[in-house]
Amino acid sequence: MNLHEYQARDILRKHGIPVPPGEVATTPAEARAIAERFGGKVVVKAQVHAGGRGKAGGVKLADGADAAKAAASAILGMTIKGLTVHKVLVVPAAEIVSESYVGIIVDRASQRPVLIVSAAGGIDIEEVAAKTPEQLHRLAVDPRYGLLPHQALALGFALYRDVKQARAAADIMQKLYGVVYAVGASLAEINPLVTTPDGSVQALDAKISIDDNELERRPEIAALRDVSAEAPEEVAAREAGLTFIKLDGDVGCCVNGAGLAMATMDLVKYYGGQPANFLDIGGSSNPQKVVAALRIMTSDPRVKVILFNIFGGITRGDDVANGIVQATHAFPLKVPIVIRLTGTNEKEGIAILERAGFKALTDMDEAVKQAVA
Amino acid sequence: MSVFIDKSTRLVIQGITGRDGSFHAKQMMEYGTNVVAGVTPGKGGQTFEGAVPVFNTVAEAVHATEANTSVIYVPAAVAASAIFEAADSGIELIICITEGIPVLDMTRALPFVHERGAHLIGPNCPGLISPGQSKVGIIPGNICTPGKIGVVSRSGTLTYEIVHQLSTHGMGQSTCVGIGGDPLIGTNFVHCLSAFEADPETAAIVMIGEIGGTDEQQAAEFVKEKVKKPVVGFIAGQTAPPGRRMGHAGAIISGSSGTAAEKMAALAKAGISVMKRPADVVPLLKERL
Numbered sequence: 125m126n127l128h129e130y131q132a133r134d135i136l137r138k139h140g141i142p143v144p145p146g147e148v149a150t151t152p153a154e155a156r157a158i159a160e161r162f163g164g165k166v167v168v169k170a171q172v173h174a175g176g177r178g179k180a181g182g183v184k185l186a187d188g189a190d191a192a193k194a195a196a197s198a199i200l201g202m203t204i205k206g207l208t209v210h211k212v213l214v215v216p217a218a219e220i221v222s223e224s225y226v227g228i229i230v231d232r233a234s235q236r237p238v239l240i241v242s243a244a245g246g247i248d249i250e251e252v253a254a255k256t257p258e259q260l261h262r263l264a265v266d267p268r269y270g271l272l273p274h275q276a277l278a279l280g281f282a283l284y285r286d287v288k289q290a291r292a293a294a295d296i297m298q299k300l301y302g303v304v305y306a307v308g309a310s311l312a313e314i315n316p317l318v319t320t321p322d323g324s325v326q327a328l329d330a331k332i333s334i335d336d337n338e339l340e341r342r343p344e345i346a347a348l349r350d351v352s353a354e355a356p357e358e359v360a361a362r363e364a365g366l367t368f369i370k371l372d373g374d375v376g377c378c379v380n381g382a383g384l385a386m387a388t389m390d391l392v393k394y395y396g397g398q399p400a401n402f403l404d405i406g407g408s409s410n411p412q413k414v415v416a417a418l419r420i421m422t423s424d425p426r427v428k429v430i431l432f433n434i435f436g437g438i439t440r441g442d443d444v445a446n447g448i449v450q451a452t453h454a455f456p457l458k459v460p461i462v463i464r465l466t467g468t469n470e471k472e473g474i475a476i477l478e479r480a481g482f483k484a485l486t487d488m489d490e491a492v493k494q495a496v497a
Numbered sequence: 498m499s500v501f502i503d504k505s506t507r508l509v510i511q512g513i514t515g516r517d518g519s520f521h522a523k524q525m526m527e528y529g530t531n532v533v534a535g536v537t538p539g540k541g542g543q544t545f546e547g548a549v550p551v552f553n554t555v556a557e558a559v560h561a562t563e564a565n566t567s568v569i570y571v572p573a574a575v576a577a578s579a580i581f582e583a584a585d586s587g588i589e590l591i592i593c594i595t596e597g598i599p600v601l602d603m604t605r606a607l608p609f610v611h612e613r614g615a616h617l618i619g620p621n622c623p624g625l626i627s628p629g630q631s632k633v634g635i636i637p638g639n640i641c642t643p644g645k646i647g648v649v650s651r652s653g654t655l656t657y658e659i660v661h662q663l664s665t666h667g668m669g670q671s672t673c674v675g676i677g678g679d680p681l682i683g684t685n686f687v688h689c690l691s692a693f694e695a696d697p698e699t700a701a702i703v704m705i706g707e708i709g710g711t712d713e714q715q716a717a718e719f720v721k722e723k724v725k726k727p728v729v730g731f732i733a734g735q736t737a738p739p740g741r742r743m744g745h746a747g748a749i750i751s752g753s754s755g756t757a758a759e760k761m762a763a764l765a766k767a768g769i770s771v772m773k774r775p776a777d778v779v780p781l782l783k784e785r786l
Contacts, residue, residue, distance in 0.1 A: 230600050232680040232710045232747065235607050250751075267604040305601055337599045337746070341574055367744045371736070382678060382744025383652020383707055386733035390757075391774050393736045402737070404744040407596075407653070435654045435661070437623070437637050467657065468637065488658065489776050 125334045128171040130213045131348050132330035135307060136314070139299050142292075142326045146215035155196030158214040160189040165217035168195040173353050174205040175248070182209060185217060210352050218328060220318045224283045225249050226297055227313030228304050234264040237304060239271065239297060241279045246316035271301040284319070292325040293317065307345050308338025357420050364416030366405055373398025375495055376421035376430040376459075378414070380405050380439040388433045391488065397496030400427045407438040414447020415454060422458055431495040432463040433488055434473075441465050441473025449480045464491035499627030499672040500647065500692040500699070501590060501618070502566065506631045509534040509555060509564035509588070511571055511579045513545050517594075518570035521635055522549070525568075528632045534558035555586040568624060568633050569593040576620060577602035584613040591683070592633050593619035600746065603681040610683060617683025621746070623653040623675035636660075636673060644669015646782065647693035649686060650705035651678050651712075651747070655733055658775050659705060666779045671699040678745030680709070686716035694724050701727040701782055704769070706760060708734030709748045713760040717767035727785035730764040731772040732757045 127135070130148050137143045145162070148171065149155035159166045170182030177183050182204050184195035196212050203209070223246035231238040244252050244259045252259055261282045265271050276297045280290035296317065304312050311333040318328045339346040351359050361368030367382065371389075375397045379385035382404050389399040401421065405413050421427050434444050444465065451457070465473045466486045474484045485491045508525070512518035513535025522545060526532050534552060535545050541553035552558040555567065567583040569576055569591065576595035583591045591610065598620045610617045618625065624634010629643040640657055642664045650656040656675055663670060674689050676682055686704055693699045702724070706713035713732065720728050735757040737743045739750040750756050764771050770781040 230604060230680065232712075235681050236604055237601075266608075267601075268608060308599055308601060310600060335600050335746075337573060337597045338601070341599075369738075369741050369743065371738065379654075381652065381654030382748060383650070383655030383705070383733050384658055386707060386735075386737060386743055386748070387655050387658070387731075387775055389737070390733065390735040394774055399736055402741075402743055435657045437654060437657055438635060439654075466661070467640070489774070 125336055125339065125349055126173045127332045127334065127348055128211070128350060128353070129169065129329060129331065130171055132332040133327070135303060135332060136300070136327050136330050139303050139306065141296050141299050142324065143330070144215060144218055144326055144328065146213050149196055149212050149214055150200070150210060152193045152197035152200065155212055155214050156189045156193035159186065159192030162214070162216045166192050167215050167217050168192055168199060169213045169215070170199045170202070170204060170209040171211040171213055172204050172207050172209050174207055177204060180204045206355065207353060218318065219321050221321060222319045223316035225252070225313070225315045226293070226300060226317050227311070227315065228300055229311050231264060236264040236267060237301065239263045239265060239279065239301065241282055241297070243283050249313070249315060265301065271298050273298070286323070289319060289323065289325055296325065296327065303332070307332065308335050308342055309333060310335040357423070360416070360420055361403070365413055366403060366417055368420060369402040371399050371401055373400045374426050374428040376400045376424070376427040377433070378403050378405060378417045378421065378430065379433045380407070380435065384433065384435060388431070388488070388492065391492045392431070392496060395493050395496045400424060405439070411443050411447035411450055414444055415451045418448065418451040418457065419455065422455065427459055429459055429495050430457070430461045431491060432461070432465065433491060434465045434467070436467030436469060439468065441467060441469040442476055445473035445476035448482065449476060452480065462491050462495040464488055499630055500689070500696050501625055501672060501674065502627050502631045502633055504531070504630050506566050506633065507531055507533045507562065507564045508633060509536060509558045509562070509567045511536045511555065511567055511569045511583065513537055513549065513551060514540055515570055519545070521570065522546070524638070525632055528638045530631045530633060533562040533564050555582050555588065559586045559588065564588065566590040566633065567592070569595055571595060573597035577606045580606045580617060581609055584610045584615040589615055591615055591617045592622070592624050593617060594622060594624055594634055596621040598679070600679070600681055603679070607681060607683060618674065619677040619682060621679045622677030622682070623656065625672060625674040627672045628670050634675065636675065640664055641673060642669040644671065645698060645700035646670045647696065647699040647702045648673040648705070649689035649693070649702070650675050651707050651745070652705060652733065655705060655775070659703060659731070659778050662775060662778050663703070668779065668782060671696060678707070678747050680747040685712050687719045690716060690719055690724055690728070694726055699726065701729070701786055703778060703782070704728060704730045706730065706732045707745065707748050708732070708737050708743065708750050708757050708760070709745070709755045711754065714763040717763040717769060720769055721767040727782070728769045729772060729778060729781045729785065730769045731775065731778070732760045732764070
């Protein structure tokens, strides 16, 4: 789960990291009032779960309250990478001397949280990694001891020559490491970490992604989810216990298991089709999940055919078949459906489908070929 | 022969009285796995299915039954704790089936397992099976047949698909290992390839990878340098868009790394025969054997 910038800034502030002021507005009038309180120039920033906000016109500098109102009315309601902007963050325009990057991710190779810092901040860090990797400093932190003071200070000196600023940065890094474990983050980054004319070091922009597996035990973090900022069909899928990702094609795919789901999408493409989605109904078999899956796929007008690929293990073929039949009683399918069903309770499942007038195949290649034909 | 588990495996099931644990305990017992103990705190002294003693702790189970392998079916919130407990109790091989363990929990559990000299398979994996000898986890026994192909995979049902192809074409398996779809896992491709290379009864290896991370690239390097047996590989996620997590927490393309194309090229460069689709596994193996 991604947090908005303003939510991430609040978390950093609560953990003692210096963050400049800023307030959220949902209407141009609110943005105007906030800008008036701050006085002077402000920056109005779209709060949306997509990168490249600036390039898309979602970040505007505004000189005064009226300009802030105009900027907010331009940004609110705009669409960035398919997501509608419902909130803006209004912050005083800061005078900036330097911009750096500080981030922590869980690294699969070292199996540790890795702190990444760079004096080249304010831009896409993956671009820095690709073009000038020597400007990145990485440290795999031993989770048994945490980020040690001397390690943080060494990285602080990688950003700043001034000892006061290096210490301030080191302090921020240690606090950011604390944030990761406190909120269950898979990524926490400050970009840019800035220095101001008075020499202070501040977190100007922040991004935090939460490991979805942490949400059950952290209700206060789960409550930060902004459903209005997510694609509606993905919200519906999550609430039904499905994993769904929308793609650009027209073959709706419904599969049990993530690996087989990916392989099915690949096979659709292999035979000349384009998958409309990734959809994993998961391991436990529940006819209601299948009904929900069909409801989501049939509500997409681009879907021209629906392909089921079920290899029963924990998932039972009869449960999937019952789900398909129940769905046809609840709403029209509108498009042809191709079903491949094998594994646990294959015979029972195929019998249920045939009684309801469906055909079922047992071979994956045959089913995909039929679906894309 | 086989790798990791065989007839000498003495299994303790953590979470044996739970919904998933009890179901799969019965399946494993029917398959012939030597299930010597179960653990559910508070249910010590009971007997599962009239045959398996239940203990309150793994340490008690190990003391009483000399269990050497454990399989974990407990809920995600307590699964890391179950891994710590197994490693602390002298279990040599821990297989964690549980899905949904927070990654930060694993950053602490993995070094602990390593320090105690134990090995972890998973988490979020289907476990493993040495057909005809022992099954630990949830892989359906009826799709496997004994034979000489070693299978290692990051996925569950995709493994079933490929094993099914092998079995229906008369190619039995020495051991099938599901290493799990999480970003932080205890056993990787290289560990499994190394075990299969050393196993005299394994004649060829099938590795099933997917997008995300660089495990497959490291495996390719290892195959090039250390593996003499034929290897056939598959990578799932050729149509996956960057930046989106494809179900498995580990299956995400970040930046330009971890793509299927990159992994398939690395496999091919190492002399691994690369499948374009699951049905290619049998013809490619036949070419190499």
